[in-house]
Amino acid sequence: MKDNVSPSFSRRSFIKTSALAGGGMLIGFNLFQACKPEAKPPVDIPIDISQLNFNDFNAFIKIADNGMVTIFSPNPEIGQGVKTSMPMLIAEELDVSWDNVHVAQGALDTKNFTRQVAGGSQSLRQGWEPLRQTGATARQMLINAAAAKWGVDASECKTENGVIINANGDKLGYGDVVKEAAALEVPENITLKNPKDFKIIGKNISNVDVDKIITGQSLYGMDYKEEGMVYASVLRPPAFGKKLVDFDDAETRAISGVHDVVKFGDKIAVLAKDTWTAMKGKKALNANWTSDSKLENTEDHDKILMNLLNGKEFNTLRADGNVKKAFAQADQVIERTYESPFLPHNCMEPMNFFADVTPEKIRLVGPIQTPAGTARRVANLLERDPEDVSVEMTRMGGGFGRRLYGDFALEAAEISKIAQKPVKVVYSREDDMSAGIYRPAIKYKISASIKDGKISGYHLKEASVNSNMYGLIPNFFPAGAIENYQVDVANYNSKITTGAWRAPYTNFLSFAEQSFFDELAEILEIDRIQLRLDLLQKVKGTTDERIQYSPERLEKVIKVAVDKSGWGKTKEGTYQGFSAYYCHNTHVAEVADVVLENDIPVVKKVTCVVDCGIVVNPLGAKNQIEGGVIDGVGHAMYGDFSFKDGVPQDKNFNTYRLIRINETPVVETHFIESDIAPTGLGEPTLPPAGAAVANAIKAAKGIRLYKQPFIKNMNSKAPLG
Numbered sequence: 001m002k003d004n005v006s007p008s009f010s011r012r013s014f015i016k017t018s019a020l021a022g023g024g025m026l027i028g029f030n031l032f033q034a035c036k037p038e039a040k041p042p043v044d045i046p047i048d049i050s051q052l053n054f055n056d057f058n059a060f061i062k063i064a065d066n067g068m069v070t071i072f073s074p075n076p077e078i079g080q081g082v083k084t085s086m087p088m089l090i091a092e093e094l095d096v097s098w099d100n101v102h103v104a105q106g107a108l109d110t111k112n113f114t115r116q117v118a119g120g121s122q123s124l125r126q127g128w129e130p131l132r133q134t135g136a137t138a139r140q141m142l143i144n145a146a147a148a149k150w151g152v153d154a155s156e157c158k159t160e161n162g163v164i165i166n167a168n169g170d171k172l173g174y175g176d177v178v179k180e181a182a183a184l185e186v187p188e189n190i191t192l193k194n195p196k197d198f199k200i201i202g203k204n205i206s207n208v209d210v211d212k213i214i215t216g217q218s219l220y221g222m223d224y225k226e227e228g229m230v231y232a233s234v235l236r237p238p239a240f241g242k243k244l245v246d247f248d249d250a251e252t253r254a255i256s257g258v259h260d261v262v263k264f265g266d267k268i269a270v271l272a273k274d275t276w277t278a279m280k281g282k283k284a285l286n287a288n289w290t291s292d293s294k295l296e297n298t299e300d301h302d303k304i305l306m307n308l309l310n311g312k313e314f315n316t317l318r319a320d321g322n323v324k325k326a327f328a329q330a331d332q333v334i335e336r337t338y339e340s341p342f343l344p345h346n347c348m349e350p351m352n353f354f355a356d357v358t359p360e361k362i363r364l365v366g367p368i369q370t371p372a373g374t375a376r377r378v379a380n381l382l383e384r385d386p387e388d389v390s391v392e393m394t395r396m397g398g399g400f401g402r403r404l405y406g407d408f409a410l411e412a413a414e415i416s417k418i419a420q421k422p423v424k425v426v427y428s429r430e431d432d433m434s435a436g437i438y439r440p441a442i443k444y445k446i447s448a449s450i451k452d453g454k455i456s457g458y459h460l461k462e463a464s465v466n467s468n469m470y471g472l473i474p475n476f477f478p479a480g481a482i483e484n485y486q487v488d489v490a491n492y493n494s495k496i497t498t499g500a501w502r503a504p505y506t507n508f509l510s511f512a513e514q515s516f517f518d519e520l521a522e523i524l525e526i527d528r529i530q531l532r533l534d535l536l537q538k539v540k541g542t543t544d545e546r547i548q549y550s551p552e553r554l555e556k557v558i559k560v561a562v563d564k565s566g567w568g569k570t571k572e573g574t575y576q577g578f579s580a581y582y583c584h585n586t587h588v589a590e591v592a593d594v595v596l597e598n599d600i601p602v603v604k605k606v607t608c609v610v611d612c613g614i615v616v617n618p619l620g621a622k623n624q625i626e627g628g629v630i631d632g633v634g635h636a637m638y639g640d641f642s643f644k645d646g647v648p649q650d651k652n653f654n655t656y657r658l659i660r661i662n663e664t665p666v667v668e669t670h671f672i673e674s675d676i677a678p679t680g681l682g683e684p685t686l687p688p689a690g691a692a693v694a695n696a697i698k699a700a701k702g703i704r705l706y707k708q709p710f711i712k713n714m715n716s717k718a719p720l721g
Helices: 082-094 123-150 174-182 210-214 275-283 298-310 323-328 371-382 407-419 429-434 506-524 528-537 551-564 618-638 686-701
Strands: 015-019 025-029 059-063 069-073 101-105 158-160 163-165 171-173 230-235 242-248 258-264 267-272 286-291 315-320 332-340 352-357 362-366 389-393 423-426 442-451 454-465 484-492 575-583 586-597 600-611 666-671
Touching (some): 059 123, 059 174, 123 158, 123 171, 230 275, 230 407, 267 275, 267 423, 352 407, 454 506, 506 575, 575 686, 618 666
Parallel strands (some): 362 389
């Protein structure tokens, strides 16, 4: 890692400063070097905005004349910890004590902020360099101001915890020089800290909102309310593919507290004084529905996807060598099929959103992972100028991809426009599960050819419902490790709404591929760990720029996982399963320890080794890792969801099976020490978990699993391909 930064862009266009009317200094910076016109500072900065001339900035730091630092965190917070970890990067290079830092969610303005998105485990990765550069630039400006005050050269000065010290030992606090610093030119070249000198990065820092969370203070969308607001509960089509014919709302309107009933599209909204009354009114509606075609069933999806897998209509994403020839010349061809169901997101906080649509403006408030995209969609829906739309974001009680889409925000905006009053749409748990955007059902067929005891060809075929997110999966392991390698995909268009679900695609693909490699090792009668390591050797030194993973880093996490888990050395009655995977820019290896209780496999422990580059906040990172592993184990073991005549068959937790607290394994986390920039952590530990558990169940019961969820399909011993 380079310590001296010579940016390819002008720092004077990247960072601007201004003195505050009440004393202090404001620093505006373009978080991702993507300038936007007419940007303004957050409205929650108590200053005279007319003083400022920030033309292209999307994040802000305020240094008060008492030395306190306020860092406005621009990215959505869904529990992944960016509201804590991103300001840590600034505070580190600013060289200020964390005790003197206050973190605030900046007022959201989609016109001015770049990549205000929570998704893809990209926030820290994208923010690593610009956030550190900003902190270091501010620090240098403060040094320059102090040096001028003393009449010494800035090179003779250093900083420590918000204090500038010269060679004579004289000291000035940041607050003593912020006004002078604001008037200085922004330096073009600065020096970033060497990782060995970090004081904040790498330390355990508690979530900045933890006190408010545990004391129940208003943070979440469900908490938000305004004077004059009404609550809306929406009756949606009872099945995917049905349309509204007509309805009778007489009983609903007779309920005390119901204000209005509004039809929009094929939906009906009941507006009331509170959520209970609105939901009661919705249940009293009498609606008639029709369908314009045959309604879909899970059994139909199974047949359609299997036919796609066995058909010839595929889109080839990658083709190395000649797979067809390798298979024709093989001594043996192994073929297996892996199947996964639809899955709902089941965020702890059901969907909700506030909208106030007036002729002058559209104001949106609530939990959303994609504020900019949602604002654009609302503007298009209501045929308004995007400049009319503002979005304010609350903390989210879970996202997992569900809050990427903002359909609930569009509902609120459309209802508010019709009702001509501020509206808060609130989903019940049943609404959330039956009108969701689900993880698509997917089937994989994986084939491998064996020649002279070695893998000579590999063919991955995918058939999915509503799939358009193939991304980089053809360039993940084992791409580059097998000479004849091909990835094909096919798609079935369904009326059931589907989309991203935590760790899109890899959440199930990892189970399929890593289970397949374990089975290949058994067939080839070689060590399963060694099989993976041998394949990785073939990728080292590759010039193929399509390859996304690092064979060296994947090899490292594998070896450390074998060591830390006590692989092959467990006590009698404990069975282990192994998995290693790369996704979202992070390399992970996991070992699951399983025991049998009444002949039922129970996951007791998962050893997880992660190479995510520099770990910014170990406490937050461990929380992400543990959550991802437990989520992966739970859904692989129990997660199931089906449709009958277009109707979801599970509508609440009394029938939908989630992992229970007594079933959660101990997660033992190990980080690979690194000086490489940090990568994602919100998603990468989920995909390998299912494979590690499946391989452990094979060791325990002799059952090779090809379908999720495992508990339901435990008796399926025969290969399905």
